[in-house]
Amino acid sequence: MVSTVNWVVLLGMLWFCMSLWVAHDASKNSKHSSFLWGLAVFVGGLLGLILYFILGREKTAESNLPKAESKTQSGLIKCPNCHALEDPGRDVCRACEKPMTGT
Structure with missing residues (x-):
């Protein structure tokens, strides 16, 4: 009996941490309320988590660019191989001497 209660408490704590992570992730990757996404995952369970990954996460404009062309604020680009600016x-990258094209 005690073992079952321990497992339920542990899984509840893990699920609460998962909903906190979703809320934190949604604050960076979603235009919708991060609190509501965290609540949806906590209450909705696995279905809420799946819906967050399908509907909640949005790609930023920078992630749609090829890696060689992802510009930083200073106007520099990242090397697709070693991520040097x-x-x-x-x-050709000065650090790793690989071509700057995305391959």
């Missing part, structure tokens, strides 16, 4: 006109 380079000038947009470079063909």
Whole structure:
């Protein structure tokens, strides 16, 4: 009996932590209320979690660009291989000497 209660409490705590993570993730990756997404996952269970991943997470404009063309605030681009910051006109990365094209 005690073992069953311990498992239920542990799983409840893990599920609460999962809903907190969803709320935190939604604050960065969703235009909708992060509190409501966390509540939807906590109350809705697995269905709420699946709905969050299907409907709640949105791709940002930067993630739609190829990795070689993802610009930083300073106007530099990231190398697709080593993620070093380079000038947009470079063909080869100075750090890893790989081409700056996304392959």
